[in-house]
Amino acid sequence: MLISSELTKLPAHVAIIMDGNGRWARKRGLPRIMGHRAGVKTVRSTVRCARELGISVMTLYAFSQENWGRPPDEVGALMDLLVEYLRQELDEMLGNRISLRAIGDLQRLPEEARLVLKETIERTAGNSEMILNLALSYGGRSELARAARRLAEECLKGRLRPEEIDEDVLADRLYTSGLPDPDLLIRTSGEYRLSNFLLFQAAYSELYITPVLWPDFSREEFMKALEEYQKRERRFGLISQQHLSSCTARGS
């Protein structure tokens, strides 16, 4: 197992689809919410590990737009867990200079969650060591529709001309504006799908899918994903030699 100092070529942005809490609980004959509780512990250890390694941005898919359709008691319990997590982690975020952000349709969150989230974002805004970005009430398709709406409004108001719209202009209207695209996208619990996560931003992310359920995703499992990432050759549509020479030219 590599230790942190030996990790070279770290992804700047790691995004994680934290899946499998329900199955983890079911395997133990526990209610689903106990799986979510166990999942929060994994969030804590994974964020700590990312911070120690020097990863700049970590985006965690915590609650999708589609997850609103789950039974109301599960949705309520997840919202309560969110509030509890944010309250418990504030000191650690401040101590480790982590800045919290959130992406998604945050207006849909219950008032308490919205307020604690807003407060945590504000209080950690000056931190610069790592960005912890929570995807909450998030859906990639509606993020794109919202961006399209914004662009249309700007054109109507005469602030933008349609021919000025390119990939960067569109990316600027996404929730993730200003953040680098994820280099590595991890999904736990063995499902081979994106489930509406970062559809635009993940165009060239390296995918790592593990059968390990999120509550069992240990530090060692995270390191395995990072080691696997280091072995990948990201070609971005080019051929190997071109890619290698552009890396040499950039000095990376």
Ligand code: IPE
């Ligand atoms: C992921 O675990 C957490 C959320 C989607 C909120 P799941 O609750 O989806 O767990 P499984 O997929 O049912 O095992």
Ligand code: IPE
């Ligand atoms: C994706 O997991 C959403 C989160 C991890 C928050 P889901 O469990 O909701 O995804 P599907 O239903 O398996 O596609």
Ligand code: MG
């Ligand atoms: Mg799931």
